[in-house]
Amino acid sequence: MIVLPIIFQFVAGTILLFFWQKTTLQKFLSILFSIIGLGISIWLFLLVWENGIMITQSGDWKAPFGISFVADTFGVTMVLLSSISGLAVSIFSAGSMRKERLEFGFFPILHFLIMGLQGAFLTGDIFNLYVWFEVVIISSFVLLTLGGKKQQLEGALKYVSLNLLASSLFLIGIGFIYGLTGSLNMADVAIKLDNLQNRGLVSVTSGIFLVAFGIKSAIFPMYFWLPASYHTPPPAVSAIFAGLLTKLGIYAMLRTFTLMFGGDEFMGDIMVILAALTILSGGLGALLQQNMGKIFGYLIVCHIGFLIAGLGMYTELAIMGTVFYLIHDIIVKTNLFMVSGLILKINGTQDIRELGGMYKNFPIISLLMAIPLFSLVGIPPLSGFWAKIFLIQAGLQTQDYVLIGFIVLGSFLTLWVIARLWSEVFWKNGVYLPKKASGLYFSQMTKADQWLMVFPIVLLSGISLYIGFGAENIIILSQRISTELMDPSGYIEAVLGLKTMTP
Amino acid sequence: MEILLVIIIGLLHAGGLYMLLRRSMFKMIIGLILLGNGANLLIFLLGRLVKGHPPVIEDGMKVFADIYADPVPQALVLTAIVIGFGLQSFAIILIKRVYNVLHTDDLDELNSTDEEI
Numbered sequence: 001m002i003v004l005p006i007i008f009q010f011v012a013g014t015i016l017l018f019f020w021q022k023t024t025l026q027k028f029l030s031i032l033f034s035i036i037g038l039g040i041s042i043w044l045f046l047l048v049w050e051n052g053i054m055i056t057q058s059g060d061w062k063a064p065f066g067i068s069f070v071a072d073t074f075g076v077t078m079v080l081l082s083s084i085s086g087l088a089v090s091i092f093s094a095g096s097m098r099k100e101r102l103e104f105g106f107f108p109i110l111h112f113l114i115m116g117l118q119g120a121f122l123t124g125d126i127f128n129l130y131v132w133f134e135v136v137i138i139s140s141f142v143l144l145t146l147g148g149k150k151q152q153l154e155g156a157l158k159y160v161s162l163n164l165l166a167s168s169l170f171l172i173g174i175g176f177i178y179g180l181t182g183s184l185n186m187a188d189v190a191i192k193l194d195n196l197q198n199r200g201l202v203s204v205t206s207g208i209f210l211v212a213f214g215i216k217s218a219i220f221p222m223y224f225w226l227p228a229s230y231h232t233p234p235p236a237v238s239a240i241f242a243g244l245l246t247k248l249g250i251y252a253m254l255r256t257f258t259l260m261f262g263g264d265e266f267m268g269d270i271m272v273i274l275a276a277l278t279i280l281s282g283g284l285g286a287l288l289q290q291n292m293g294k295i296f297g298y299l300i301v302c303h304i305g306f307l308i309a310g311l312g313m314y315t316e317l318a319i320m321g322t323v324f325y326l327i328h329d330i331i332v333k334t335n336l337f338m339v340s341g342l343i344l345k346i347n348g349t350q351d352i353r354e355l356g357g358m359y360k361n362f363p364i365i366s367l368l369m370a371i372p373l374f375s376l377v378g379i380p381p382l383s384g385f386w387a388k389i390f391l392i393q394a395g396l397q398t399q400d401y402v403l404i405g406f407i408v409l410g411s412f413l414t415l416w417v418i419a420r421l422w423s424e425v426f427w428k429n430g431v432y433l434p435k436k437a438s439g440l441y442f443s444q445m446t447k448a449d450q451w452l453m454v455f456p457i458v459l460l461s462g463i464s465l466y467i468g469f470g471a472e473n474i475i476i477l478s479q480r481i482s483t484e485l486m487d488p489s490g491y492i493e494a495v496l497g498l499k500t501m502t503p
Numbered sequence: 504m505e506i507l508l509v510i511i512i513g514l515l516h517a518g519g520l521y522m523l524l525r526r527s528m529f530k531m532i533i534g535l536i537l538l539g540n541g542a543n544l545l546i547f548l549l550g551r552l553v554k555g556h557p558p559v560i561e562d563g564m565k566v567f568a569d570i571y572a573d574p575v576p577q578a579l580v581l582t583a584i585v586i587g588f589g590l591q592s593f594a595i596i597l598i599k600r601v602y603n604v605l606h607t608d609d610l611d612e613l614n615s616t617d618e619e620i
Contacts, residue, residue: 127579127582130583131582131586134586134589134590137590138589138590138593141590141593141597145597145600148600148604150604150605153597153600153601153604153605154601154605154613156597157528157597157598157601157613158613160593160594160597161531161532161535161594164535164539164590164591164594165523165535165538167587167590168535168538168539168541168542168587169542171539171542171543171546171583172542172545174546174579175542175545175546175548175549175550176549178546178549178550178575178576178579179548179549179550179551182573184575184579
């Protein structure tokens, strides 16, 4: 029952495979499937919101033996967010993606990618999580290399090799977990790890997981693949990567470090240090760059630091701040790359020194773009503000004053970057740019295609505004998630069937 | 047997890491393959090796009377091998494409993504 979103995305991708060359039909079907997928996710979300954690045991094998799928509030929230981003990217790519890329199966792979993500969010088995990770990265490899330009191939090589390394580290970690506990079900592992005497081995295992997920989510010493590869594919692809792939690493970290390695002091301290350095290096990196895609790439790294910071502090308030930030970040980052894609389509370049005069020529689109840009900074009523408030409040509680300093510094650096971007791209007088031959410009596109590019930005900006102005609802949601994460006994009981609950 | 496997795993990991640190793309992919195989053997080892006791219940018995080999690590390793195989073949094709486009095998020359555009 709760695997319905996964099965649906699989069916959608498979159906799209049958229409390999018919790109117009593919566009229509992909948008339709994404809307239905979003509907299913909303339904599942409401169901879990009403009934609490729901379980499906695959093949009806009892919990520690079979693979269980667990839909708790955190999981279904992530599924919902991934559906929203998927819908937005599907619409955006229908408008902007070139025909050569569509003919090589862009849409089927997009649906397989979303299937992998939703599978990872819903599984309750650590090895199954690894399998979903692989589904995600193989799809992302294909999306990244689709088109085969020189830069793309170079970026992809860096991305592929580091991700393969992370995968084998993850596998080693799973081997350790199995050796220590003899189980793979995360709830079962949690109980058995708790009773283990040899804490040193548990710490080492959690360290391996930290490195493996750290590479995937681009935290401080392991982030170099991200700015080298994220600006190379078309902006629609970057958008889904930015919104969801690094966040998958964060999701896995939140899940394993709250459930399995709950509250390890030493790891918490390491995470806080890494978070501070991630914020600093991402923010400074973004300041140095002139290409918009790269600026946003470094900003992803910077804001991953905020997410790790909350996890490192490990109090209920901090986790709540992290979850709120995660919800805000997925929507905003997806939107940002679509904004950069639209600017690229309008002007033919992403170099901010050459750009200019956006506000003069496209005032309404510019105001629209202002919403994600300033949400990212966290100007008070907008969405980024609330998340940072909770993180800073949590820091005051645990007296991590240095970390608070870094969070404020990170916000300030983001503000600086966005202000520079705004004045260079939107306010500066535009210069005449010679038009390049490749690709259609925004002004040459049909009205329908133009709307297909602008509409997802409107949609995601609307959601950003809702997160900002309707913050009390999101606060209730993230409070419930953080309570569930910090006290995993409900999760464990539900999975192992100590308290029977049938879907 | 365990000691032998431990040594092999150590060698695979050491060799894999050494290859990863070289500048050649081709050696990098060999390093990744060695690391992957090392990880697979590690799961096998950590799942406890049992010799001559298949995970099959004998005739006329309801439960295992004797010690038996755990089938789960074997299933895990099999899955991991298949997945790893797919990823590695993708990476090999990617490297061939990169070589065809850039005419170099040296990772230090792959720096156009870091240049200003």
